[in-house]
Amino acid sequence: MASTLEPTPVKAAAIDLNFYYGAYHALKDVNLPIQEKRVTALIGPSGCGKSTLLRCFNRMHDLYPGNRYQGDIRLYPDNTNILDPRVDPIEVRMRIGMVFQKPNPFPKSIYENVAYGLRLRGAKTRSLLDDRVEEALRGAALWDEVKDRLQAQATELSGGQQQRLCIARCLATDPEILLFDEPTSALDPIATGSIEELISQLRSRVTILIVTHNMQQAARVSDFTAYMYLGELIEYGQTNQIFLKPTRQATEDYITGRFG
Template structure:
């Protein structure tokens, strides 16, 4: 099994507060890795390291490495351009966050940053991304209308299409269904299952049942530490760490 990224000795500080402590983790290529743990354990902090989202705020700093393969690039290295990393590693947030633009322009936004301006190419890529996000048939007749006219579930699939359009290698999902109803949640889970064929996916979820349903690998975090990581089946049926066992049986968190 090949890896798309490997986290090595990663520490992360919000100012003087250390949120991640010597985290090590291998992310399998074209598989779904779930990050679980109680609130404040560091799972969203770790996720946002993968596309340098923390650089948007002053006083944050990384120590250690996240190696992106095959070129063995350290994502959190000072010499790396965070904007280029964000095009290669897309992100979908907890609440749908479409731009105040048309449906078409939302999806096209990353292509323009990549320097793709040929109208025919842009239109083809937008259609492909909307099809990959299982949204094309619902919006193809209103591409020039505001994205705010879509339902919550449709807006989240639009944000997935926006992340897919620049053709990333990895997609990060930060609790992508926590603001959605059960039907919209099921659509997103089906979509994640389809996307794993072409993309490496890392998903933060507070829902252990969701992690068990959609991930190949599960990592459990607590107080900034990586407690346990393994195949999802093994993780939930035969956890190696007592703290993991306590968490998945509901004794804390």
């Protein structure tokens, strides 16, 4: 938890964002800046809208009928509203990668898992693919463990290795933002520690937005924290301020365990 932070530009921002599952109003007028090359944590009780908000950032809700956005999510510096129907959600997901709660490697080799997004983007030459696959696996702190078995099935890896492979798969397309939806909830403490360490290392090259139920994890890995309740953003600020001196009583009650 950083005590002082150098100012960075805003990389993305939810602006007057509302979201509906059919008739259910799940997010209510959310305004949230995401600082570039910083880790922002979303915390709050189950059902408060954390994962719903996270999935708005790469248009995952488009995959299901009846879901509806109102408002903007702006991606900077080009000031693109990624919720605009004219914006291709596939391109959004290339720019904003996502790592899910449970590792979800493709039923392919380790190599092909990482190369998948590159092939979608038109990369064909073996030398380019080899270089980018190695770079992504190194970025996910996995290269030394798998470099001699790149053609092995990804499902043969341990749970922690599979999660780092999913991170490498995202990194391969050089995303601007990485979304993490409770990335360690299915992992043991040792694997959890390695993922947290990796997140700390990645903040120097990519902007990160993470949902976590683990308050200690949020305090360890994030620079900024947003507390949500019943679809509303209650409080947002630097993590040390949110955890040590929140301005809202509701935030303090949640963080101290009196609620939630």
